[in-house]
Structure formats: structure tokens, C-alpha cells
Amino acid sequence: MTLRSRVLLFAAVAVGLVALVGGVLFVTASRGERGLAQMLAIQSQTEIYGRMTDESFGYLSTLLHTRETGGDTQAVLEAQEKRFAAEFARLEELVREEHAGESMEGELERIEQLQRALQRWLRGSEERVRLAPGGGEAATLMHESLQVFREKVAPHLKAAWDQSRADLDEHERRGHRSLGIGRVVGVAVPLVALVLVLSMASIIYLNMRRALGTLLERAQRMGEGDLDTELPVKGERDEYDLMARAINRMATQLRSAAQERERYNALLEQTVRQRTAELEQSNARLTDSLQQLQAAQSQLLFADRLATVGQLAAGVGHELNNPLAFVLSNLNYAQQVVTEMEAAPTPVERRELLEALADAREGAERVRLIVRDLRMLSHPDDREMGPVDLVKVVRSAAKMAAHEIRGRARLVQAVENVPPVQGNSARLCQVFLNLLINAAHAIAPGAVERHEIKLSARVDGAHRVTVEVHDTGSGIPKDKLERVFEPFFTTKPAGEGSGLGLSVCKSIISAHGGDISVDSEPGQGTTFRVSLPVYGGETRA
Incomplete structure (x- = not known):
């Protein structure tokens, strides 16, 4: 069996088990939901029966009050009949919900009997109150109506109430039984599914591990340079045999390629030696050219700088000539004064001599600054x-x-x-x-x-x-x-x-x-x- 078939079988079993578990849980949940709906319907029925009893007593009180105030008791009767009609319609709807798909004739017949009995009681009570003498006591009328209710209506209500309680107890027993079955199924079915899935996964894993171990060992040997050993081929048309045949073909091709590579390596080494020698010569020529280019660029920059200096030569000469003339004039004056001086200079002569020397020094300083600026511009280029x-x-x-x-x-x-x-x-x-x-x-x-x-x-x-x-x-x-x-x-x-x-x-x-x-x-x-x-x-x- 091929790996693909094994994986598909494993997937089919896993999906089937998941579907089985899902179906069981769905059925269990559906039954529980149905039982809950039936129990809620029965609970609503009991509540309606209780309301009917309470409303009957309230109906009597309303009749008596209406009689005392001179109101229309017939209107009170009609209003109460409408309310009870709505309650009985709701009862029939709840009974159908409870017995969906089951026989409910007996339950509907009991409801009709209760409805007829309650309707007769309502009309009889209204007639009794309406026809009672004006001086009749309310307590007597209340007692008579309640006596009739206990004799004619209460047995039907009690029978319906008892039936509802019995149905509710039955549904509770069914719910507990379904819950127990659901617990057992919810534990047993997943465990069985888990065992089956793990068993199939283990079988597939062990087979794959054994085959892959053989392939890995062969691949490692090929990686170490052993291209002569071939993988065994069982003759089965599975993935292992296909991979074994492919690896054996690859080993054969690698042997041929290795032999061819050795021949090309020898040729390549010879070519690389030749090209390396040529590149070294080219690099040497390029280095010389680069040095020459850098020297030419430096000379060009310096030549442009010198051209600028030359362009400024006339102006710089003028700038130098003025302070130099000033220096020479003051030095000649100082020399003349010192030459003609026979004794110590007077304070005036001494002051004039110092002023001339200071002016000469200032002019020389101007010349020094101009020369310094020219030197900044005209010295050979550096980096x-x-x-x-x-x-x-x-x-x-x-x-x-x-x-x-x-x-x-x-x-x-x-x-x-x-x-x-x-x-x-x-x-x-x-x-x-x-x-x-x-x-x-x-x-x-x-x-x-x-x-x-x-x-x-x-x-x-x-x-x-x-x-x-x-x-x-x-x-x-x-x-x-x-x-x-x-x-x-x-x-x-x-x-x-x-x-x-x-x-x-x-x-x-x-x-x-x-x-x-x-x-x-x-x-x-x-x-x-x-x-x-x-x-x-x-x-x-």
C-alpha cells in the first residue's frame, strides 16, 4: 500500500470517527433539547391551571363588587370567558408541543371537559349573583358558588394537574436516563476512536520511520562520498521504491558527474592560474595609472591655484608696495635722525623716533600677513x-x-x-x-x-x-x-x-x-x- 493510500485511509477513518462522535452527540443533544421543551411545556400547563384557580376566585369577588355597585355582571362574565378562552387555547398549544408526534386525544378531551365545566360554573355564578334578591348576603352567594366550584370544576382541575405532574416526572426520568447514556457514549466513543486513530497512526509512523531511516543512512553515505552502494528495491510500487530507484539513479549520475568534474577541475585550475597572472599584471597597470591620475589631478589643482596667484600678482604687488614704501620711509627717517644725533635724544626726538619705528613695524606686519595669505594659497598641494x-x-x-x-x-x-x-x-x-x-x-x-x-x-x-x-x-x-x-x-x-x-x-x-x-x-x-x-x-x- 502506498503512503498516499495509507494517509487517505487514516484520514477516512478519522473523519468517520469524528462524524460518528458528532452524530451521537447531536442525537443526544436533540433528545435533551426535546425533553427540555416538553418539560417546559408541562411546567407552563401547571402554571395555567394555577392561574385558572386564582382567577376563578377573583371572578367571584368581581361579580359581587359589580352587583353591589350596580354594574353589569354580564360584561364581567364575557371578559372572564375571553380570558379563559385564551388560556385554554394556550393549553392546547402546549399539549401539542408536549406530545409532538404522539397521541394526545385523551389530554385534549380532559381539557375540553375542564373548559365546559368551568364555563358552566362561570355562567351559573353570574346568574346566581344577578338574580339574587337585593338584600341577599355576599357571603352566602360566595359560599354557594365556591361549593359548586369544588363539586363541578375542582375535580377536573385536579385531574389535569395530577396528569401534568405525572408527565413531568416521566420526562425527568427519561432525561436522567438519556443523560446517563450520553455520558457513557460521550466517554466510550471518543476513547474507541482515539485508540483506532492512534493505532493506525503508529502503524503508518513505524513504516515511514523504517523506510526513512534506510533512506537517511544512504543519503549520509552519499554525502560522505560513497556513491557505489545502492538502496534495495523491493519491487513494490510504493513511495519507498520510487525514492530508492530515484536515489540509485542519482548516485549513478553523481558518479559520472564526479569523474567529469575532476577533468574540468584540472582544466579550471590551469585557467585560473593563467587568469590570475593576467589580473595581477592588469592590477599593477591600473595602480600605476591611478597614481598617475591622482598626481595629475593634484598638479591640476595646484596649477589652477598658481594661475589664480598669477592673476593676482599685480594686485598683490601693489598691496605689498604700499606698506614696504611706508616701512622704508620710516626706516630712512630713523636712520637719518640717529646719524645726525650727537648726544642723547631729547624727549621730542625720542618720541618721534619711536613713532617712526612703530609705523615701520606696522607696515612690516601688513607685509607679513599678505605673505602668509599667499603661502596658504601657493604651497604645494597636500591631502x-x-x-x-x-x-x-x-x-x-x-x-x-x-x-x-x-x-x-x-x-x-x-x-x-x-x-x-x-x-x-x-x-x-x-x-x-x-x-x-x-x-x-x-x-x-x-x-x-x-x-x-x-x-x-x-x-x-x-x-x-x-x-x-x-x-x-x-x-x-x-x-x-x-x-x-x-x-x-x-x-x-x-x-x-x-x-x-x-x-x-x-x-x-x-x-x-x-x-x-x-x-x-x-x-x-x-x-x-x-x-x-x-x-x-x-x-x-
């Missing part, structure tokens, strides 16, 4: 990154570009209270110097009072600092705005720009983990924004 004082860098760039800006626009600086950024001071100085020179060249000379170049810095969020370079120059046309960061693209006339300045700026800012963007309106001006990461990742006040 050192660290905290950079952005205020210092921006101000140095502004000093070096001052000669280009002077005569074109007013320079406004608002770069206070920003935290250090992560970067290289020389490269960042190169960026801001390029942006300031471009801003100056976008403004025609001669209208300083109408134009402005503004440097501003602010903290954006918790981890970024943004520097803006805004000018009121000619602006950039819309069709050229998207290309300003492309290498060798320039908006300047031919021969006045290499087109590398903004491309180099973008490369430097990207290497710093920042962003550079531009907004421009022709005739209104241009704004470049440089966003850089804060050193250490957090802003500081």
Missing part, C-alpha cells in the same frame, strides 16, 4: 584634512581678492560665529578666492557705489555650514547656468578664462563631502552657495 577655521580662510581669500574687487564693488563680510569645518584650508581658500574673483569680473569697473559683493556664512541644521558669495553683476544666462561647473566651459570672452576654475571648485568641495550650487538672474546678479560638513559632526556656539 591633509582636519578642522578648518572657515572665518579665517574666507577673510584671507577676501584680502587676496581685494585688489580685484576694489574699483568694481563694495565688499561686505558677514562670516562671524560659525563652527570649524572638516577640510583642507589651502583648497578651501582656493575655492573662495575663485568665487570672489569671478564675482569681481562679473561687475564692470567704475560703479562701486551701485554694486556689492557679499560674503555670508550660516549654520544649516546640526551638521552643515553654508557660505554664500553674492554679487550684483551681470548674471549668467539661463541656457549656460547648468554648464558652469563643466570643465573648460566659461562665460568670459575668448582668451580671458581657462574654464577650469568652477570645475576645480566643484571637485574640491565634493572631495570635502560638501555641495556647491548657483542661482543667477541675468542683469540682477549671481549667488554661489557652498555647503560643508561641520568638524566632528556637531555645531558649537
